[in-house]
Amino acid sequence: MKIRRTKVHGRDAVYHCMTRVVNGERLFKDRDKEMLRKMIWQIADFCGVQVLTYCVMSNHFHVLLRVPDLQNVDDAELLRRYQVLYPKPTKYQSASAKVLASEFAKDSEDADEVRRKLLARMGDVSEYMKAVKQRFSVWFNRNHQRYGTLWADRFKSVLVEGHGNPLQTMAAYIDLNPVRAGLVEDPKDYRFCGYAEAVAHSAGSGAAAREGLLRIWAAYADGGLRHNVSKSVALRMHRELIFGKRASEAGISEMSREKALKVLEQGDGKLSKAAVLRCRVRYFTDGAILGSEEFVRGFVGAWQRERGRKRPPKGHALQGADWGDLSVIQGLRSQIFS
Structure with missing residues (x-):
């Protein structure tokens, strides 16, 4: 699916992307998940985008991705990013890197074409997802005698308002995937998600995961996107969102998924955010654009033109919980929660 890169009122664009294995088969074991986790980070470095959080499951993965509005990439950085794709290069790949460096030094027409092709693969959410999926497919099929x-x-893909409640809620939803699947009670115990990586790893590893968590919660500290919130504050706030304030210290949820669904099935049932995040919420995968009412309203014209609709769409406030000022542009008529 081609996702158009979107400028968001002068800010970087943030996307929640999710993709599934064909037929929903649960193919990935721990070794496969670990390789996919590494590729998620590796290709983000190549593409010049930032992974804010992620989760790799046995038949799908999620990634919350920040795409910078503008990038200045010189030849040295292009060469570094090219080499990032081959951490253990073959002789051919090493030779290709040397040829690339030589062409850049000559500043020839061939070098301009190479620059154009490399830059076309950077700073774009669709190119990122394409690269992750293709490279992992090759590795997985080769290692499992599969074709x-x-x-x-x-x-x-859902465009997410890149700060405050929308960003924080989306990140918590992604990190809670293994809890909803019944694999763990606490996402810090599931090694293939961004929150666990940020919590568990010591200095020298997991730095990118911690940086993503800090950016998610930077707005809590100063109302902007500057990196001046401490790791301890970011972890505390994220944990309170995941578990609810009363239960965060004990490390348990306020309500089980089963009880939450029973309340929601009543039609007018309303739950705490921590409780409803333990259900599958289609707003976060099918809502198309997630943010404040004002943020969503800013895309009404573009949404109408792209789909050739006669009438402009209306923003839809999220139901079922105390979401704050959260809306989506894609209305969902049935089975919002499961």
Whole structure:
């Protein structure tokens, strides 16, 4: 699915992307998840985008991705990013890097073409997802004596307002995937998600995961996106959002998924955010644009033109919980929670 890169009122764009294995098969074991985790980070470095958090499951993965509005990439940085793709280069790949460096030094027409092709793969959410899926497919099929399509044809993408409640809620939803699946009670115990990586790793590893968590919660500290919030504050606030304030210290949820669904099935049931995040919430995968009412309203015209609709869409406030000022542009008529 081609996702158009979107400028968001002078800010960087943030996307929640999710893709599933074909037919929903639960193919990935721990070794596969670890390799996919590494590729998620590796290709983010190549593309010049920032992973804010992620979660790798046995038949799908999620990534919350910040795409910078503008990038200045000189030849030295282009060469570094090219080499990032080959941490253990073959002789051919090493030779290719030397040829690339030589062409850049000559500043020839061939060098301009190489620059154009490399830059076309950077700073774009669709190119990022394409690279992750293709490279992992090659690795997975080779290591499992398998051939053919690994991923379902399309990936889902939601444009997320890049600060405050929308960003923080989306990040918590992604990190809670293994809890909703019944694999763990606390996402810090699931090694293939951004929150666990930020919590568990010592200095020297997991730095990128911690940087993502700090950016998610920077707005809590100063109302902007500057990196001046401490790790301890970011972890505390994220944990309170995941578990609810009363339960965060004990490390338990306020309500089980089963009880939460029973309340929501009543039609007018309303829960705490921590409780409803333990359910599958289609707003976060199918809502298309997630943010404050004002943020969503800013995309009404573009949404109408892209889809050739006669009438402009209306923002839809999220139901079922105390979401704060959260809306989506894609209305959901049925089975919002499961």
